Amino acid sequence: MKQFVAFIRKEFYHIFRDRRTTLILIGMPITQIILFGFAISTEVKNVQTAILSNSPDIETRHVIDRLDASEYFTIKYIVHSSEELNELFRQNKIELAIAFPDDFNKQRLDTENLQIIADATDPNQAIIRSTYANGIISTALAELRQTSPGEHLTLVHSRLLYNPRMQSTYNFVPGIMGLILMLICAMMTSISIVREKETGTMEVLLVSPMNALFVTLSKAVPYFVLSLLNLATILLLSVFVLKVPVAGSLATLLGISLLFIFVSLALGLFISCVTRTQVAAMLISGMVLMIPTIIFSGIIFPIESMPTVLQGISCLIPARWYASAVRKVMIEGVPFAFVLQETGILMAMAILLVILTTRKFKNRLE
Amino acid sequence: MEHIIEINHVSKRYGKVKALLDVTLQVRKGEVFGLIGPDGSGKSTLFRILTTLLLADSGTATVNGWNTAKDFKQIRRIVGYMPGKFSLYQDLTVKENLEFFATIFHTTVAAHYEQIREIYEQIAPFRDRQAGALSGGMKQKLALCCALIHEPAILFLDEPTTGVDPVSRKEFWEILRRLQERGITIMISTPFMDEARRCDRIAFIQNGEIKDVDSPTVILERFKDILCPPPLTHKNSLTDSQPVIQVKQLVKQFGNFTAVDHISFEVKRGEIFGFLGANGAGKTTAMRILCGLSRPTSGEALVMGYDVRTQSEDIKRHIGYMSQKFSLYEDLSVRENIRLFAGIYGVPDKDIAPRSDQTLHRIGLFDERDTLVKELPLGWKQRLAFSISIFHEPRLVFLDEPTGGVDPATRRQFWQFIYHAADQGITIFVTTHYMDEAEYCDRISIMVDGQIKALDTPANLKRRFTAKDLDEVFQQLTRNATNLSKQNHES
Amino acid sequence: MKLRYLVEKEFKQLKRNSFLPRLILIFPCMLMLVIPWATTQEIKDLRISIIDNDHSPSSQRLTRQIAASRYFQLKNTPKTYSEALSFVERDETDIILEIPNGFEKEQVNGRQASVFIAANAVNGSKGILGNSYLQQILSSPKSAYSLRYLFNPTLDYKVFMVPALMTMILVLLCGFLPALNVVSEKESGTIEQINVTPASRLTFTLAKLLPYWIIGFIVLNLCMFFAWLVYGQIPEGSVGTIYLATFVFILLVSGFGLVISNHSATMQQAMFVMWFCMLVFILMSGLFTPINSMPQWAQLITRINPLRYFMEIMRMVYLKGSAFRDILPQMGMLAVFAILFNTWAVFSYKKQK
Known part of the structure; x- marks a missing residue:
């Protein structure tokens, strides 16, 4: 027991003496939550818009005012030729343009020749922006014609479930949790074990009376503590700063998180068993763990829209299952029964990794 | 039994x-x-x-x-x-x-x-x-x-x-x-x-x-x-009175710890100067200052006539250096290492190949010229590192514990190369923990707790301390100091 | 002159390394082949549940129309809203369309018919896009506007990702590798031997960077080749402009990598600091989300993010065919950052302690 405590103390010294890394470890979740929560969003806002119009009449003015008044669009330029418009698009100065026909008012507000031109380099934004512009223009025109807007249209009442204010906040929190826990438990643990191999201290530890597996396990404990700390940080930040409530049971959420932490630690130990240099451990955890975790945990990219082959690959990534379970429990608030599949898969991964690690674990040097 | x-x-x-x-x-x-x-x-x-x-x-x-x-x-x-x-x-x-x-x-x-x-x-x-x-x-x-x-x-x-x-x-x-x-x-x-x-x-x-x-x-x-190879003998004839290193009241402090404490000495041209001292006495620190790797806190030092404080780049151009931690590129071959350092020191390109062949023949590594350095035994690496440090024909070379961890025969061979270099008029400044090697030097200084406690030829030192070998001189000097500093700590 | 020998050395070491040359070639290939497919935010096959309370020919027509659309996949037709909601909870369906009783009658009577849509918005863009698509279908026959999608008429998301991906690959290879390289010389102690030689700070730094500049160009061409081979994409603008911008950018990131390595003692530290900075840079570059959607303070931050400018240049030249004079402001910023980081790199490398 005394040996165990000494080991953990030593490991904490290692972690905290490297100030920069510590700062990053503790700062990473905070920065990410702030960036994702407040800076990054796909909401349509301040779309830089240009108007192509050669007839400065009241009707055109009215439509332009309506567009400018909405929070979605900012009218930046009013130009008179399509060449100018193209120029603006090429210089990245506008994202959307509305081209009014020359004699807009004389055509009795006929919309036949009205054109919405969207920069479709980002296709999703282009679709949403043009849908919004469409909506605003038709309302504006209806006001001019003083008729009801949807004479022939179907009125759509829409409702966004679970995330009524359309904040992207809700979506990334589970992914971030997966990413950070993976980073600390798998990457840090594996590097710190391999470092002892590389510097030669492992040789002494192996010959010491302590059991070798025990030595390795006790190296994982501080990272376990650190990851709990980060988990708490993320949850507190998301509840109190982002106002994302934990809709489901907190106990279930913590249980699943513990299971995932266990899987990540096992993964870290496994990597440390099969690599011999820090660089190799770093690159393996970087390339094989971090990049797939970012891509496949649904932080930014929906898994459903990936090709089947990649969806298949994503099934191998533990963070994918964890993020999916957290999304369900934390945001949708469904009971435990709905995340049985995810729990089962994580459990199976944990068992498999433990078996592999014990197989690969070496009591001697190579 | x-x-x-x-x-x-x-x-x-x-x-x-x-x-x-x-x-x-x-x-x-x-x-x-x-x-x-x-x-x-x-x-x-x-x-x-x-x-x-x-x-x-x-x-x-x-x-x-x-x-x-x-x-x-x-x-x-x-x-x-x-x-x-x-x-x-x-x-x-x-x-x-x-x-x-x-x-x-x-x-x-x-x-x-x-x-x-x-x-x-x-x-x-x-x-x-x-x-x-x-x-x-x-x-x-x-x-x-x-x-x-x-x-x-x-x-x-x-x-x-x-x-x-x-x-x-x-x-x-x-x-x-x-x-x-x-x-x-x-x-x-x-x-x-x-x-x-x-x-x-x-x-x-x-x-x-x-x-x-x-x-x-x-x-x-x-x-x-x-x-136990027979000791080497060497007659140094080239020594003249012109100093290549002049150190006056040199001090280096790290925080409130004084690593080098007001040392003064001179090294003359063509000399083999042994720089001895206990671990942590400040040898490596002093040597790093002389090589222009570190700035002194106070005091003066001229190496080849250049001030270590302001002209460190000029010093580097005129000296050779072989560090304690073996530091050639392990993933380059023997010849590639020579070519690299020769090039950095500005040896003309057309001279590099013939001269490196010549050097390799002399140190007996010609057959290993395309071997990666990491595959060589330690003794051979040291020999190579030394040859590289004098390849650009500097007037002065610093060797920091050049022969750590190898057997006596290999060390003796190494010293033959040192003598060869000295015969060509290169001044050698060397640190070592082997007392038999200290005997090979023309003059030695013994550093204790940041100060130079003795500086003379090996023979004179033995006479002054009435000791049978340098080991005894060393023991006397450093034991006294340890006891003194112990008393200081206690009081 | 000294530079030549040092550069020679870097290449020999690179060649000897069993791992790096492979990484340099395979890594970009892998990313170019996999990431565009994985990162596509194109929402295809949204799973929809339709509750048809009308059971009329027009409601059935609408259902068929939706099922035939490439955006939707008709999953089931539950009887009640609560039944549909339970499908959403079990993650079997993404969006619910409820057609009320009397849908057809309203339309026949010339009054406005209404429908109800509920989208699972846990994934924000999925919810909003599903909503948009559905609205487009519901109003499409009567829409009078003409809509033009410029630069990417087929609305292919991969087209959007490929140029940006090249930026990322350049950052990973030309930023991380020099950083790790210098720190490894520190750890093995060879840097000390270089420090006692007359090689100047500038020479040493240049020798470290030059190989990675060349590698950067090789990798860029490799990426452009893959973009053409796999995604049929060729730059709309001039290749010369891309080369010029890439040159400045490579200068910039490799300089940045060196700054980090000069300030780090161990590889682990360098790696972590680099990783953290790059994560922030990439997220704030507009790679995935539009910069205009960010709040004002965040937009200000993106102005000091060099990645943002290069990302813009790549997309502008590659997709919009922007000419050199169109990208002048971005080029200017890149140049300023390149000079800043490289000067910093030269000065933070200390030969003397």
């Missing part, structure tokens, strides 16, 4: 390289057994097999009756081991390192403090400093403390004293004696022949084979070509 270690026909190979070849050996309970042999002869492999870290390809080995292949758990419980490259935790302090190693060996620092007291007291003033910030020799002393803090039945020590000064080595051996009195068996390898003489029996190992096992006197006599 009872055999505590039995090795029967053990062989081990790494790929194509044969590390051990049919080794058979017995070590008696309670003896100090020395393993002596050139670098790369298989000593470390043998240690690793006995400490259960490696499996032998064939043959069996038992430690205390337990088989190293099967009963590794039992063996690990009773042995202590200090690997050749004993690595401390650089970011832990001296005290934390010691406590950590004590704990994993199921003991406490307090329980065995007496055992390590002599050595530990020398590093105790730095006990709250991180190990990474200690000088090379200090690290080695701390490593010794960490290895000796527990009391195993058998202690395996793989070249534990490389880079350690003579005084501390003596103290280290006194500790080993006391451990032996308590019935502990010790197996040790060492490149120092004075240490080999202190063993009960030694084995001479070469190219993975045990050549002979006997008492030190017999073995040292039988293999004297390698182990």
Whole structure:
């Protein structure tokens, strides 16, 4: 027991003496939550818009005012030729343009020749922006014609479930949790074990009376503590700063998180068993763990829209299952029964990794 | 007598390289057994097999009756081991390192403090400093403390004293004696022949084979070509009075610690100047200042007429330097390393190839010209590093412990190259812990606690201290200082 | 002159390394082949549940129309809203369309018919896009506007990702590798031997960077080749402009990598600091989300993010065919950052302590 405590103390010294890394470890979740929560969003806002119009009449003015008044669009330029418009698009100065026909008012507000031109380099934004512009223009025109807007249209009442204010906040929190826990438990643990191999201290530890597996396990404990700390940080930040409530049971959420932490630690130990240099451990955890975790945990990219082959690959990534379970429990608030599949898969991964690690674990040097 | 270690026909190979070849050996309970042999002869492999870290390809080995292949758990419980490259935790302090190693060996620092007291007291003033910030020799002393803090039945020590000064080595051996009195068996390898003489029996190992096992006197006599080569003689005729290094009242402080304390000396052209001192006395720091790697806190130093403070780049152009930590590019071949450094020092391109062939012939590495440096034995690497440091024909070359960890014959060969360079008028500034090498110098200085305590020719020094060899001079000077500084600490 | 020998050395070491040359070639290939497919935010096959309370020919027509659309996949037709909601909870369906009783009658009577849509918006863009698509279908026959999608008429998301991906690959290879390289010389102690030679700071730094500049160009061409081979994409603008911008950008990131390595003692530290900075840079570069959607303070931050400018240049030249004079402001910023980081790199490398 005394040996165990000494080991953990030593490991904490290692972690905290490297100030920069510590700062990053503790700062990473905070920065990410702030960036994702407040800076990054796909909401349509301040779309830089240009108007192509050669007839400065009241009707055109009215439509332009309506567009400018909405929070979605900012009218930046009013130009008179399509060449100018193209120029603006090429210089990245506008994202959307509305081209009014020359004699807009004389055509009795006929919309036949009205054109919405969207920069479709980002296709999703282009679709949403043009849908919004469409909506605003038709309302504006209806006001001019003083008729009801949807004479022939179907009125759509829409409702966004679970995330009524359309904040992207809700979506990334589970992914971030997966990413950070993976980073600390798998990457840090594996590097710190391999470092002892590389510097030669492992040789002494192996010959010491302590059991070798025990030595390795006790190296994982501080990272376990650190990851709990980060988990708490993320949850507190998301509840109190982002106002994302934990809709489901907190106990279930913590249980699943513990299971995932266990899987990540096992993964870290496994990597440390099969690599011999820090660089190799770093690159393996970087390339094989971090990049797939970012891509496949649904932080930014929906898994459903990936090709089947990649969806298949994503099934191998533990963070994918964890993020999916957290999304369900934390945001949708469904009971435990709905995340049985995810729990089962994580459990199976944990068992498999433990078996592999014990197989690969070496009591001697190579 | 009872055999505590039995090795029967053990062989081990790494790929194509044969590390051990049919080794058979017995070590008696309670003896100090020395393993002596050139670098790369298989000593470390043998240690690793006995400490259960490696499996032998064939043959069996038992430690205390337990088989190293099967009963590794039992063996690990009773042995202590200090690997050749004993690595401390650089970011832990001296005290934390010691406590950590004590704990994993199921003991406490307090329980065995007496055992390590002599050595530990020398590093105790730095006990709250991180190990990474200690000088090379200090690290080695701390490593010794960490290895000796527990009391195993058998202690395996793989070249534990490389880079350690003579005084501390003596103290280290006194500790080993006391451990032996308590019935502990010790197996040790060492490149120092004075240490080999202190063993009960030694084995001479070469190219993975045990050549002979006997008492030190017999073995040292039988293999004297390698182990006790005749001393070199050298007549220096080129020395004139023109100084190439002038140092006046040089001081270097790190925080409130004074590493170099008002030293003044001159080195004359063509001289071989030995710069001696205990670990942590400030040798490496002073040398780094002279090479333009570090700025002095105060005082003056001129190297080749250039001021170290303002003209460090000019100095670098005119000197050669070979550092303590071997630092050629391991993943480049012999010739590529020469070409790189020759190029950096501005040797004309057309001269590089013919001159490097010439150099390689002279140092006997021509056949290895396309071998990667990492595959060379340590002695050859050192020879290469030295040749590279004088390839651009500097007037002055700094050598920082150039021969650490190699056998006497290899060291002697190395000094022949040094003499060759000196004969061509190159001034040599060298640090070393081997007292036989100190005898080879024209003049030596002995540094203690940041100050130069003695500076003269070896012969004059011996006369002044009425000592039979330089080792004794060194012991007298540094022991006094240690006692003095101890008193200062206590008062 | 000294530079030549040092550069020679870097290439020899690179060649000897068993791992790096492979990484340099395989890594971009892998990313170019996999990431565009994985990162596509194109919402295809949204799973929809339709509750048809009307059971009329026009409601059935609408259902068929939706099922035939490439955006939707008709999953089931539950009887009640609560039943549909339970499908959403079990993650079997993404969006619910409820057609009320009397849908057809309203339309026949010339009054406005209404429907109800509920989308699972846990994934924000999925919810909003599903909503948009559905609205487009519901109003499409009567829409009078003409809509033009410029630069990417087929609305292919991969087209959007490929140029940006090249930026990321360049950052990973030309930023991380020099950083790790210098720190490894520190760890092995060879840097000390170089420090006592007359090689100047500038020479040493240049020698470290030059190989990675060349590698950067090789990798860029490799990426452009893959973009053409796999995604049929060729730059709309001039290749010369891309080369010029890439040159400045490579200068910039490699300089940044060196700054980090000069300030780090261990590889682990360098790696972590680099990783952290790059994560922030990439997220704030507009790679995945539009910069205009960010709040004001965040938009200000993106102005000091060099990645943002290069990302813009790549997309502008590659997709919109912007000419050199169109990207002048971005080029200017890149140049300023390149000079800043490289000067910093030269000065933070200390030969003397």
